[in-house]
Amino acid sequence: MKHLISPLDLSVEELDSILSLAQDIMDDPDKYSHVCDGKKLATLFYEPSTRTRLSFEAAMLNLGGKVLGFSSADSSSATKGESVADTIRVISSFADICAMRHPKEGAPTVAALHSGIPVINAGDGGHNHPTQTLTDLLTIKTLTGHLDNMTVGMCGDLKFGRTVHSLINAMVRYPNVRFILISPDELKIPDYLRKEVLDEKNIDYIETNNLEKYLPELDILYMTRVQKERFFNEEDYIRLKDSFILDAEKMKLAKKDMYVLHPLPRVNEISTDVDNDERAVYFKQVQFGVYARMALIMTLLNLSVDK
Amino acid sequence: MKHLISPLDLSVEELDSILSLAQDIMDDPDKYSHVCDGKKLATLFYEPSTRTRLSFEAAMLNLGGKVLGFSSADSSSATKGESVADTIRVISSFADICAMRHPKEGAPTVAALHSGIPVINAGDGGHNHPTQTLTDLLTIKTLTGHLDNMTVGMCGDLKFGRTVHSLINAMVRYPNVRFILISPDELKIPDYLRKEVLDEKNIDYIETNNLEKYLPELDILYMTRVQKERFFNEEDYIRLKDSFILDAEKMKLAKKDMYVLHPLPRVNEISTDVDNDERAVYFKQVQFGVYARMALIMTLLNLSVDK
Amino acid sequence: MKHLISPLDLSVEELDSILSLAQDIMDDPDKYSHVCDGKKLATLFYEPSTRTRLSFEAAMLNLGGKVLGFSSADSSSATKGESVADTIRVISSFADICAMRHPKEGAPTVAALHSGIPVINAGDGGHNHPTQTLTDLLTIKTLTGHLDNMTVGMCGDLKFGRTVHSLINAMVRYPNVRFILISPDELKIPDYLRKEVLDEKNIDYIETNNLEKYLPELDILYMTRVQKERFFNEEDYIRLKDSFILDAEKMKLAKKDMYVLHPLPRVNEISTDVDNDERAVYFKQVQFGVYARMALIMTLLNLSVDK
Missing domain, CATH: 3.40.50.1370 (Aspartate/ornithine carbamoyltransferase)
Structure with a gap:
């Protein structure tokens, strides 16, 4: 069984x-x-x-x-x-x-x-939520042809987002996968993931709150929702939220063959002006x-x- | 598509x-x-x-x-x-x-x-609610053999009843369809329907609150619910409601080949003593x-x- | 029809x-x-x-x-x-x-x-709830090979348990079925069942609140839930509830080929230490x-x- x-x-x-x-x-x-x-x-x-x-x-x-x-x-x-x-x-x-x-x-x-x-x-x-992880891996493998040798950006709420944790855990098993972990300071990945997974396995990773700076390096951008209620105060939320919104303007910085994934539902962290970009594959992901x-x-x- | x-x-x-x-x-x-x-x-x-x-x-x-x-x-x-x-x-x-x-x-x-x-x-x-209209048209066409040359009575709440509006809009496209619009004054068909559809297309219609008077002329009687909360006051409701209830007694006034339709659910606007009348086709209508x-x-x- | x-x-x-x-x-x-x-x-x-x-x-x-x-x-x-x-x-x-x-x-x-x-x-x-009764009868007949000549224990809430009443009504139609009705005094079978069914048909039955005493005689034990809210006071509930809980210890008193049925859901009236006993057939009963x-x-x- x-x-x-x-x-x-x-x-x-x-x-x-x-x-x-x-x-x-x-x-x-x-x-x-x-x-x-x-x-x-x-x-x-x-x-x-x-x-x-x-x-x-x-x-x-x-x-x-x-x-x-x-x-x-x-x-x-x-x-x-x-x-x-x-x-x-x-x-x-x-x-x-x-x-x-x-x-x-x-x-x-x-x-x-x-x-x-x-x-x-x-x-x-x-x-x-293992079938979401299966879905994410199938999407990446089908579109890029492989699961190794790539730079994967994770953006948004990396602290509470279980799909992010699972995807990191799954992809560190493939050779030469590098992570760019993009989030507000309050929503960085949990300690156990940093120490017991990434550090322990000598994985190459960067933690940053600057999406635009690292966007040009990414092969995959995995977007997640930043929920207002995760922030300690309204001020921080208003100051930070736009930095983690992907729009057509920011997409100009990305590689021509980068893919944008999202576990859905999307609220406003991906602007609808990205939807018709061929690199936006979050609805294809549902089919996968x-x-x-x-x-x-x-x-x-x-x-x-x-x- | x-x-x-x-x-x-x-x-x-x-x-x-x-x-x-x-x-x-x-x-x-x-x-x-x-x-x-x-x-x-x-x-x-x-x-x-x-x-x-x-x-x-x-x-x-x-x-x-x-x-x-x-x-x-x-x-x-x-x-x-x-x-x-x-x-x-x-x-x-x-x-x-x-x-x-x-x-x-x-x-x-x-x-x-x-x-x-x-x-x-x-x-x-x-x-x-276009599939209700399709259903109504299929019922009428199957039972009478045609959608033109007939007198259609609409009875009850003609103001808010969307199925009534849609059926009128659909049937004015067929030649020689005449409407008898039976309702309390408060619940007559909306202005746009009277002016932009019926008048504009020179459709023959009568507005009345007298069901019994016109019942003998009808080929189709389309009944709808009169909801108590639509009335301005309880007094009007009590005074009027019985006029718009169809029962076995009133059915004696109707043609032998008239059909009674209702979009359902029916509350009390059609008495259950009509149910076994062969002209009552509101349950057949569900099958259609x-x-x-x-x-x-x-x-x-x-x-x-x-x- | x-x-x-x-x-x-x-x-x-x-x-x-x-x-x-x-x-x-x-x-x-x-x-x-x-x-x-x-x-x-x-x-x-x-x-x-x-x-x-x-x-x-x-x-x-x-x-x-x-x-x-x-x-x-x-x-x-x-x-x-x-x-x-x-x-x-x-x-x-x-x-x-x-x-x-x-x-x-x-x-x-x-x-x-x-x-x-x-x-x-x-x-x-x-x-x-006739399909529960069908299920109970199929379970008994399939496992024992017959519906007559047996001693059936009913235990728990015999007053409000409709499955108990239906099963009694169904089984009195087979020859030589004897009932042991085990319940708190407050939850004995209703009068009509005692007088109009059991007495009327001269069925052999015993009413008791002692599960352990009669357990060795049973071919079938039909357990039901004793709901706290059925009792007049908390004191009675606490005093009585354990007597009507079946556990591995009490199962030692039962015949080797007795079967335990339950209409489910089970709360605590059958201890989970009975689940692996081959005589516990309440999950098989679901399949039946x-x-x-x-x-x-x-x-x-x-x-x-x-x-």
Whole structure:
């Protein structure tokens, strides 16, 4: 029984195999349109997340499978005093695989321990969101052709942004990846990531609050939202926020083959005048997310298609 | 890329073609049961509307397609600060066509501008609800054989009832359609409709508050709800409401081949003693609504079946 | 047109036929995987019940059918002033069969009167929940091989527990079934059940508050939740609750081939140290529930498979 709870559950080899499968699906989706015939995915969303839920559902439907589940704890009775351990045992009678989003960190880990079916963590609190990381890696690999030898800019809230932490953790496993970490001082990456990951592995990185200065060096720019409520005071927020907004003017500084990613939803940290730039791939990224989840579902269910 | 945002987006020819297709589906539904194999409909309901949503879902499932989506803004995260423009770009990766209901007038128009897939307006505020109009037209055409040369009674709240406005707008395009507009004075049709549509096109119409007087002349009676809160005072409401309630007694005044339609839900404006009258077709109308939506989905997706 | 509103709607013969079909499905599910191709189930849940809803949905999907519906009255507009009679007439245009859960006793009965499709009561208030009873009977029959000649213990809240009442009503129809009714004095079975069912039919039964004393005699132990709020005072609750908790220690007193059932959700009335005991079948029971519903749907739709 395999589950996906943390992005680091997958070895580099397993990850590469999922990414290759995703790329094969992308090239010939029809070949995979019946591979999950007769299979069911349960989407167990204890907190709402339309984008992630629909991405999983689209993935399963594309594979010929079927979907059942709930989209919020309110419209479910699953939480009425019942433990996650009991709920997952019950769901194991209804579906062949499940995707669980839960406000409590660790809930999917508990579920996996008691489950009769593969459990995919679709986000647990501010903790892990491994299918977003899969999506990010598939986007980068498909567009650039590789995951090594590049300079990756991360911009915005690097302190609380779990997608940033996961992507750093995933990419330090590839050779010669350099990071430019662009954020207000208040929102720099957490200490453990700096010391136990970047320093420990001798990764080349720069911490800065100057997006424009480093923009010309980047192969990838991973933008994230800077939430007002993260700042200690309104003054700092107003002073700083514009520095972390990407617009058409700033894009002129970037390489012609740089790509801009964003885990979405975007609020105003990327100006809409960037949307039509060919380097803006955050909506393509959503499509890659569906392929990544198709490959993941097939892998966890041990399904394949004759070549 | 075609969308359906307003009932008037369709020319008379396009409308006739959709109605003919709907009638062909009705005659032989099995012929169409796989035409949407592998296609997905997204139902994006920012406000709940069970009837409309389930009608779309039944339509897509009848065509062999699949469905995903959300049934209220609460159980979705789509509204968390994300623009409709961004949401529809994301949904375009998950589905082949979408039906959107939104409390804000114009939201589906914005969506259509940024969408990679056909958008169907499933109701935007008090504004448009084009698939209800398609349903009404299909019902009338199927039961009477034509959309011209008839006297159509509209009864109830003609001021705020968007289905009434749309049906008038659609039917004035056919020759020799006469309207009897039956309502309390407070709830007469809006000025623009009287002046810019009916008067402008020299349509024959009568405004009255006397249902019984004109009932014998009608070929179609389109009933709508009179909501208590629309009245200026309770006294007027009590005095007037019974005049606009259809019951078995009043039905005796009507032609033997008149049909009673209602967009539903019905509260008390049609007495339940009318339900078993063969001329009461408001529940049949729901079934016609499914066929109308099947034809619309096929049309917007450019799908057809060999004859 | 057949409906299932109360567990007693089914004669012993009809029940046996559904249970046999369920067992055949269980033995060879693939044989039944397309029997509902092109059919749709509507799940009309006016109050949330994830377990029951997903069990119905899994059942229909397993049969090759499709599903639409709503999971709570909030996310539906079905309740906006519309009568259940009107709603079910509308739903009859969208689906081939429906499962309705409603907070008001009798709502499914009203629905059945006006429905164009079979209605399954999926729980109406504290009243009936016939598919739980079907599930319980299928579990007992499959595991023990029979429904007669056994001693059945019922433990917990026997006053308000509708599943207990239904199971007693169903099992008194089989010869030589003896009941041990284990509960606090405040939560004994209702008078009508004692007098009009057990006494009237000369059924052998004992009422007690001593689980341990009678445990060794039982072939089946049906556990239910004892809700704190059912007690008159906290003191009684604290004094009594432990007597009605099943744990590994008490299980030592039971027969080697006794089975423990529970309608779930379980809170603390069965200690988790019982879960790995082979006699604990409450999670298996969930799987039996899917088979029972598959057989029921086929029966109400008059569908069969060539042997």
